[in-house]
Amino acid sequence: MSEAQMPTPRTRVVREAHRGVYDRQTAYAILDEGFLCHVGFSVEGQPFVIPTLYGRQGDSLFLHGSAASRMLRQMKQSLPVCVTVTLVDGLVLARSIFNQSMNYRSVVVLGKATLVDDPGGKREALRLFSEHVIPGRWADVRPPNERELKQTSVLRLPIEEFSSKVRTGPPVDDEEDYSFPTWAGVVPLEMKSGDPIADERVPAGQAVPKYAQRYARKP
Amino acid sequence: MSEAQMPTPRTRVVREAHRGVYDRQTAYAILDEGFLCHVGFSVEGQPFVIPTLYGRQGDSLFLHGSAASRMLRQMKQSLPVCVTVTLVDGLVLARSIFNQSMNYRSVVVLGKATLVDDPGGKREALRLFSEHVIPGRWADVRPPNERELKQTSVLRLPIEEFSSKVRTGPPVDDEEDYSFPTWAGVVPLEMKSGDPIADERVPAGQAVPKYAQRYARKP
Numbered sequence: 001m002s003e004a005q006m007p008t009p010r011t012r013v014v015r016e017a018h019r020g021v022y023d024r025q026t027a028y029a030i031l032d033e034g035f036l037c038h039v040g041f042s043v044e045g046q047p048f049v050i051p052t053l054y055g056r057q058g059d060s061l062f063l064h065g066s067a068a069s070r071m072l073r074q075m076k077q078s079l080p081v082c083v084t085v086t087l088v089d090g091l092v093l094a095r096s097i098f099n100q101s102m103n104y105r106s107v108v109v110l111g112k113a114t115l116v117d118d119p120g121g122k123r124e125a126l127r128l129f130s131e132h133v134i135p136g137r138w139a140d141v142r143p144p145n146e147r148e149l150k151q152t153s154v155l156r157l158p159i160e161e162f163s164s165k166v167r168t169g170p171p172v173d174d175e176e177d178y179s180f181p182t183w184a185g186v187v188p189l190e191m192k193s194g195d196p197i198a199d200e201r202v203p204a205g206q207a208v209p210k211y212a213q214r215y216a217r218k219p
Numbered sequence: 220m221s222e223a224q225m226p227t228p229r230t231r232v233v234r235e236a237h238r239g240v241y242d243r244q245t246a247y248a249i250l251d252e253g254f255l256c257h258v259g260f261s262v263e264g265q266p267f268v269i270p271t272l273y274g275r276q277g278d279s280l281f282l283h284g285s286a287a288s289r290m291l292r293q294m295k296q297s298l299p300v301c302v303t304v305t306l307v308d309g310l311v312l313a314r315s316i317f318n319q320s321m322n323y324r325s326v327v328v329l330g331k332a333t334l335v336d337d338p339g340g341k342r343e344a345l346r347l348f349s350e351h352v353i354p355g356r357w358a359d360v361r362p363p364n365e366r367e368l369k370q371t372s373v374l375r376l377p378i379e380e381f382s383s384k385v386r387t388g389p390p391v392d393d394e395e396d397y398s399f400p401t402w403a404g405v406v407p408l409e410m411k412s413g414d415p416i417a418d419e420r421v422p423a424g425q426a427v428p429k430y431a432q433r434y435a436r437k438p
Contacts, residue, residue: 010265015285038303040259040268046229047266049259049303066234084257084268088410091353093431095343097360098367102255102352126316133321134310140401141316142260144222148317170418177247177421182359183427185417187434191307199389201397207400212312215406216336 010110011163012100013062018211021164024059030164031056031106033084033217035133039113039155040082044185055128056159060114061109062125065155068116072155083157091187094171095180101167103186109162116154125154136211191217229329230382240383243278245275249326249383250304251274252436253350255265258374260287260332271405273302274347275378280328281335284374288334291374297331302376310406313390320386322405328381335373338365344373355430381385 007013013020022025037054040047055066061083065072072079085107092101116122123144130138144152171184193215196208226232240246256273259266263357280302284291291298294360304326311320335341342363349357363371390403412434415427 001260010262014289036305036307038259038268038305040257040266042261042266043229044262044298046329047259047261047263047301048329049257049268049301051303051323053321070233075325080265082259082266082268083388086255086257086270089254091434092435093356095361096363097349097357097369098363100349100352100356100360102272104255104270108268110265110267115263128230129315129362130319134312134406137312137319138316140321142314142396142399142401144317146316148315152317155251170416179362180361181429183417183425184421185415185427185431186414187353187431188413189410189434190413192409192411194409196404196406197389198402199405202403207404208404209431212402212404212406215310215408 007163009160011108013163013165019165019167021166025106027162027164029170030087030105034085034087035085037085039063039068041079041197043071047138053129053133055132057128059155059159061159062128063155064129065153069153069155072115075165076113081157084108088189090189093184095173095182095184099173103167105166107158107162107164109157109203111157111161112156113155116156119149122149122152122154126152134211140209226382231325232382232384238384238386240385244327246381246383249306249324253304253306255324256302257306258282258287260290262290272348272352274351276347276360278378278437280376280378281347282374282376283348284372288372288374291334297333300332300376302328307408309408311390312403314392314396314401314403317389318392322386324385326381326383328376328378330376332374332376338368339365341368341371341373343370353430359428383437
């Protein structure tokens with residue numbers, strides 16, 4: 001795992017360049033904390049951006065590939081995509097509106113996605129999605145059968161060309177604005193879970209599994 | 220405001236078609252609850268997906284347009300984009316892995332974005348972004364000056380071609396799986412705010428404004 005990945009001209013952060021981070025460790029920590037990505041691809045010059053689940057295994061991303069995979073099948077080749085994962089950490093209230101900001105961590109991965117076509121690979125990807133979203137669940141579910149694997153579409157994207165962008169900490173105002181008489185600071189934001197809701201056909205008294213209690217994304 | 224917008228072939232939901240929703244009311248409720256969008260555009264055949272803030276005014280979306288606007292300026296014309304907003308409402312734990320799902324609400328808007336070039340329009344967009352993210356803040360901040368407006372880039376996207384996709388409620392398992400002995404249900408998820416953190420130069424004793432206390436996105 002290279003710790004000092006160089007950005008390419010396509011992944012170098014241009015705006016707010018000081019927020020660009022290019023090592024795999026930072027990117028993988030963000031990818032592992034999130035579970036929803038937005039995958040972008042083009043059809044006849046029109047970009048599409050579709051939210052979908054993903055998982056990471058080593059230096060590959062696996063995507064639940066419904067929309068994009070249909071297109072890929074038509075093309076019968078690999079598909080240029082952009083996968084972006086964004087974690088929102090807080091609102092940054094500066095004294096000037098111009099310095100208002102957001103604390104966040106995002107990763108952009110560019111590359112060519114290919115279909116995972118063999119049932120074994122698809123099964124492994126389903127396990128990956130499941131364990132990525134809710135670790136421990138896989139052992140408790142009815143596993144996929146052959147028919148279901150046929151209906152599942154999975155894309156693999158090598159994590160080769162990527163960059164992260166990270167903003168943390170308090171607002172940064174222009175020096176002359178610090179005397180402006182308004183409150184300034186950060187409103188922290190985090191994805192939080194509520195109490196699990198059993199469906200109507202769970203037998204009364206059946207315990208909620210540990211992994212569904214106090215579910216959280218932060219490591 | 221049309222209540223029965225027809226989808227175009229490009230916005231019709233194909234996968235899980237029963238989750239497609241095409242009225243403006245649904246789309247606008249989602250757009251108004253979220254504040255972060257993912258905007259997709261293409262450069263020389265490579266799609267890019269960039270997270271950014273947005274605001275809505277009537278039937279237009281306004282985007283904080285850093286990355287995309289640089290490109291647009293080169294093209295000197297409008298830019299085909301896709302703007303996607305996704306709200307995550309919960310994890311859906313079904314008995315079969317195949318029916319594992321997520322409760323979410325998303326909107327996809329396709330169209331051509333144009334630069335907002337006049338200072339008045341940019342100022343209004345900054346107000347819109349601010350009030351969209353944290354209503355009430357605009358009145359308390361140092362407003363943008365001429366230099367800052369010059370550095371601000373804003374894109375406008377008419378909301379003409381769009382669709383929403385919504386999943387709510389408990390897992391839906393195949394009938395034969397309901398006897399499978401595992402817990403099934405929903406883990407609700409919501410973006411929650413923590414206690415506001417004043418920066419070091421806020422005078423001791425200065426009250427946290429109301430809009431920053433118990434901040435929440437749900438209406």
